[in-house]
Amino acid sequence: MHEVEVKSILSAQNGMNIYRGCTHGCIYCDSRSKCYQMNHDFEDIEVKTNAPTLLEKSLRKKRRKCMIGTGAMSDPYIHLESQIGNTRKCLEIIYSRGFGLAILTKSARILRDLDLLKKINDRTKCVVQMTLTTYDEDLCKILEPHVSTTKERFEVLKIMRDHGIPTVVWLSPILPFINDTEENIRGILDYCIEAKVHGIICFGIGLTLREGNREYFYKKLDEHFPGMKNRYIKSYGNSYELPSPNHRKLMALIKQECLAHGILWDANQCFQYLREFEDKNPYEQLTLPGL
Helix, strand or coil: CEEECCCCCCCCCCEECCEECCCCCCCCCHHHCHHHCCCCCCCCCEEECCHHHHHHHHHHHCCCCCEEEECCCCCCCCCCHHHHCHHHHHHHHHHHCCCEEEEEECCHHHHHHHHHHHHHHHHCCEEEEEECCCCCHHHHHHHCCCCCCHHHHHHHHHHHHHCCCCEEEECCCCCCCCCCCHHHHHHHHHHHHHCCCCEEECCCCEEECCCCHHHHHHHHHHHHCCCHHHHHHHHHCCCCEEECCCHHHHHHHHHHHHHHHCCECCHHHHHHHHHCCCCCCCCCCCCCCCC
């Protein structure tokens, strides 16, 4: 790890990355792409030491409450979070300032902050987003080797359900010729149905590759799936989008099951839900630090 002080923390869309880089080791990670201009090794985590301070200043200046998002590029619950605690500090600020939260992770470490997630959701809205790609636990440990398995993430979703915290599942990416099967998708959908998730985001069955993540992905294919890299190159060449030959059938299955169980499946509707701020206690007098 290395520490930096940054000039800003919130994007124009009220998203933030508390860290840069990741140690979860997912073989398909798009955040490795060179276009993001990460000028350090991906596993050498950039710790934004002043992230909580900047967030406090940014939220204090906002005239209207809104949802604050995190986790889109770098998981807020990487291994270092257990030692550093910057994610928890940011959640405390979000709660104290009366803002909502949309947080995305693959890690059961989020349960450490269940108390704060509940408090945020009681006051406004907290949506926990969890990525699920691989129903088979052994395969999951190959594709996503250093993070909670799919079964462990499913347990997190059920705990959120039991505490009244809404959840959204990102069902992506699904890797052609590896986990793009009906058995895999049905297994994940069964988890989502049992956990009563609010929505499922899936842009398609397949993945994207570009400079940076392509090389890492192919290296891992050679390690774990001999001959698979050549199959990818033969099928897709140097394309950015790699759609599965099972795309249409599996997307129809996802839509069918979501409609049958009252789960949002349209990506635009899911994003609208993630952006919508709710004030459940509009007349509550907040006690804010320093006031």
